[in-house]
Amino acid sequence: MSSVGRLRSRAEAEASRLPPLLAQAEHLAGTVLLGEHGRRRSGLGDDFWQYRPVQPGDSLRMIDWRRSAKSDAQFVRQREWQVAQSVMLWVDASPSMGFSSVKDGTTKGERARLLALAVAILLIRSGERVGLTGTQLPPRRGEGQILRLTEMFLREETGDYGSPETRAMLPHARAVFVSDFMGDFDAFSDALTKAADRGVRGVCYQVLDPAEEDFPYRGRAVFESMGGSLTHETKKADDLRIRYFERLAERRAQLRDLCRVTGWQYGSHHTGDSTQAALLWLHRALEGRR
Incomplete structure (x- = not known):
């Protein structure tokens, strides 16, 4: 197949993914019955x-x-005082987010994109400006922005693990970072510190597969990163269980401490849990209440 043919084939495959993601996000947003978003206090406005x-x-x-x-x-x-705010989203699209412990099950990346897009739909339809961190998609209002966000969420990144993009972070905006946060912790720390220095407050939402929480592995096992750059083989996976739990607890504690110091909120979600409950928590966290 020629390069043009391969490009067209890939483009058609990507386009076929867009309607299902958007439809799922629309449905999820519709199941969460929420009142007017935001900061109800007196001032300039029409209501x-x-x-x-x-x-x-x-x-x-x-x-x-x-x-x-x-x-x-x-x-x-x-x-009522009504001033639209800007909300910046970062959704980890690295290979690590492609993991699912169940064949043909929901991957971490699929759940992260669904929740982020559903949050964006709720915010945009309540008058907020929503965009992505970085420079590719600045915050805007309107239904067209929902389509642009959907398209951007379907793009993939290289490297085993992702790190938040901090360029063009608008001062005093809000932000949502959705990831497994399994990569370099210093990269996360630098990103949140830079955001906090600009008055940005938001939510770090950790999405994990249930197997990453339970570590159900026994006997001989080969562990390989989704990007393929890291491999570890053991004959006694049971021996790694306690150390793995310690490392996971340490990473969570690091994330919680980082969010506390920077004025952000930390939340977590498993791909086997309710999407409605996760969306409601995220939306309330952005409003400053949980």
């Missing part, structure tokens, strides 16, 4: 927020005379 009693300094034109006529007091009609 009614509340009535409050007149205070010293309020001008006569601020008084709602119709509401005031119903009582002996005078009231001011306040509107």
Whole structure:
């Protein structure tokens, strides 16, 4: 097959993946019944927020005379403060995220893309600007941005493990990093520190396969990274169990401590768990409540 033919074949294969991912994300977002997203407080805006009693300094034109006529007091009609914020997403697309312990099961990458896109749909439809970290897809509003995000999420990276992109992080934006966070911890630490220095706050969401939590391996086993660069063979996988659990607990503790120091939130999810519960947690975490 010619290079043009191979390119066309790959493009068609990628395009065929886009509608299912988008449909799944749309369905998932639709199952999470959420109210208006965000920061409900008085200020400039179009939506009614509340009535409050007149205070010293309020001008006569601020008084709602119709509401005031119903009582002996005078009231001011306040509107909801509505300013769209920017939310930056990073979804690990490295080979490590392609792991699934079950044949034809959901990979970590598939679950990460689904959750990130569903979050993006909820945010965009509540008026927020959503984009990717880096320079390839700046935050925008609108349905067209959902399609662009879907396309970008289907791209793959090289190297065994991914690390967050920190270029073009908008000051005081919010961010969501979704990964297994199994790679170089210093890269994660540098990324969150740089983001925090720019006033960015967000969520580190760790997605793991149940086998990575349980380590169900016994006897002779060959462990190989998804990228193929790391291999370890043992005749007694049982002997690695305790050390593996210690390393996993250490990495989680590192991530939690890093999030605490930088003002971020840490969450975790297994591919065998409920996607609805995961999406609800993510959305609430972005709102500052869990």
